Amino acid sequence: MTADIHALTGAYALDAIPEIERAAFERHLADCDACAQEVRELQATAARLGDAAAEAPPAELKARVLARIAEVRQLPPIEHTGPAARRARPWATRLTAVAAAALLVVSVSLGALLLRSQQELDDQKTQAAAMTELLSADDARFVSGSTTSGLAGTVVVSRSRGQVMLLAANMPPAPDGKTYQAWLMQDDGSPRSVGLLRPDDTGRASIVDSSGIGTANQVGVSIEAAGGSDTPHGQVVMKMALPD
Amino acid sequence: MVMAERVRRIAGVNAADEARAPDPEALLLQVARGDEGAFERLYELVSAPVFGLVRRIVRDPAQSEEVTQEVLLELWRTAARFSPERGSAMTWVMTLAHRRAVDRVRSAQSATDREDRAYRREASRPFDEVAEQVGTRLEHEQVRRCLSSLTDLQRESVELAYYRGLTYREVAELLDTPLGTIKTRLRDGLIRMRDCLGVAR
Numbered sequence: 001m002t003a004d005i006h007a008l009t010g011a012y013a014l015d016a017i018p019e020i021e022r023a024a025f026e027r028h029l030a031d032c033d034a035c036a037q038e039v040r041e042l043q044a045t046a047a048r049l050g051d052a053a054a055e056a057p058p059a060e061l062k063a064r065v066l067a068r069i070a071e072v073r074q075l076p077p078i079e080h081t082g083p084a085a086r087r088a089r090p091w092a093t094r095l096t097a098v099a100a101a102a103l104l105v106v107s108v109s110l111g112a113l114l115l116r117s118q119q120e121l122d123d124q125k126t127q128a129a130a131m132t133e134l135l136s137a138d139d140a141r142f143v144s145g146s147t148t149s150g151l152a153g154t155v156v157v158s159r160s161r162g163q164v165m166l167l168a169a170n171m172p173p174a175p176d177g178k179t180y181q182a183w184l185m186q187d188d189g190s191p192r193s194v195g196l197l198r199p200d201d202t203g204r205a206s207i208v209d210s211s212g213i214g215t216a217n218q219v220g221v222s223i224e225a226a227g228g229s230d231t232p233h234g235q236v237v238m239k240m241a242l243p244d
Numbered sequence: 245m246v247m248a249e250r251v252r253r254i255a256g257v258n259a260a261d262e263a264r265a266p267d268p269e270a271l272l273l274q275v276a277r278g279d280e281g282a283f284e285r286l287y288e289l290v291s292a293p294v295f296g297l298v299r300r301i302v303r304d305p306a307q308s309e310e311v312t313q314e315v316l317l318e319l320w321r322t323a324a325r326f327s328p329e330r331g332s333a334m335t336w337v338m339t340l341a342h343r344r345a346v347d348r349v350r351s352a353q354s355a356t357d358r359e360d361r362a363y364r365r366e367a368s369r370p371f372d373e374v375a376e377q378v379g380t381r382l383e384h385e386q387v388r389r390c391l392s393s394l395t396d397l398q399r400e401s402v403e404l405a406y407y408r409g410l411t412y413r414e415v416a417e418l419l420d421t422p423l424g425t426i427k428t429r430l431r432d433g434l435i436r437m438r439d440c441l442g443v444a445r
Contacts, residue, residue: 009431010435011405011431014342014434015406015409016410016430040330041443042435043331047332049402049406050293050296050341051293051297051334053299053300054292054296056292056295057295057309057312061295065313069280072321073321074276
């Protein structure tokens with residue numbers, strides 16, 4: 001619990017938090033018993049302030065309200081949730097960068113799965129399995145960046161498993177007769193092809209490679225002739241340093 | 245809470261002295277079971293605090309009545325969702341009332357903000373006028389006494405946030421004070437109020 005977010009208990013109890021911050025603070029509350037307790041006390045205090053402003057409403061309001069309840073269905077109670085269930089919720093708020101990348105992978109994979117043939121579907125499944133393996137590695141590291149043209153890339157690396165994954169977004173279709181190709185650059189400058197990148201309709205592409213990182217310290221994407229090249233010849237569209 | 249326990253609690257209340265002032269927790273439990281008579285008694289208990297608070301924030305009498313009606317219908321609709329472990333019935337009711345009143349003024353505000361920024365700045369009342377209105381209209385001596393035990397900045401901040409429905413950012417703007425300071429004053433001010441009023445920990 002940071003001092004800063006804790007200081008919001010007062011503003012929260014007074015409904016003095018803008019909507020966006022409110023949602024974030026409520027996620028924090030779900031995971032901070034001390035804050036939740038303080039909020040309860042401060043809400044009870046605020047209620048006393050409200051009570052002090054009491055003023056009888058016009059008499060005719062009562063008849064109106066009583067007439068209206070005949071038309072309003074009552075909600076059933078929420079089933080009792082024990083402490084175990086309540087504790088289980090905050091996991092979603094603890095998404096690590098790697099887990100966030102996993103979500104991106106799922107969306108990329110699902111998008112791809114919807115569109116492709118059986119053969120490609122099998123390839124996708126293999127790739128999804130490799131991604132899962134990579135993302136669950138203890139030493140999975142992650143780096144993101146974007147180019148001035150708006151192309152966004154994320155790289156996840158596990159050196160212990162020799163796996164690297166590249167995710168790209170906002171990738172325009174490759175020019176006719178061309179393809180995107182991803183490369184690992186070794187520290188002596190020699191490239192190794194990771195494979196071809198095929199952006200889907202939404203401009204997303206992903207590739208995972210399990211054949212070892214070696215001494216690679218950079219990943220790059222270039223535009224090559226259809227079918228790919230042995231070494232990069234074409235225009236380099238993205239280059240990122242690998243995380244350590 | 246399991247149903248058997250609810251029923252026992254209600255039975256216990258019914259067996260109690262009829263002359264005793266109805267307590268809102270017990271009434272809410274009965275309302276949750278569809279008891280319209282209990283809802284009428286709950287109305288007697290909460291309509292003035294709800295209307296008074298809503299009116300303080302919304303100001304327009306017709307709109308204040310609308311919001312009050314919304315709040316009361318919401319109590320009817322969601323009575324079964326009230327859980328005594330999380331706080332008293334009165335706190336639940338007033339929290340809902342404040343929230344609804346604030347929603348009303350903020351949505352009206354965001355609709356007019358774009359064309360109306362300059363006007364809104366001018367329309368913002370100086371805080372001492374607000375403080376005076378609150379001071380003269382407070383019926384509860386204890387709350388008034390406790391409010392006066394706060395520092396000026398704490399009291400002004402709490403009153404502007406609670407009775408005017410401003411966000412802490414708007415309070416900071418109005419009092420020309422840094423955001424972090426206002427956050428802290430709101431919390432410290434409420435904590436001092438809590439201790440002064442003897443709100444149960």
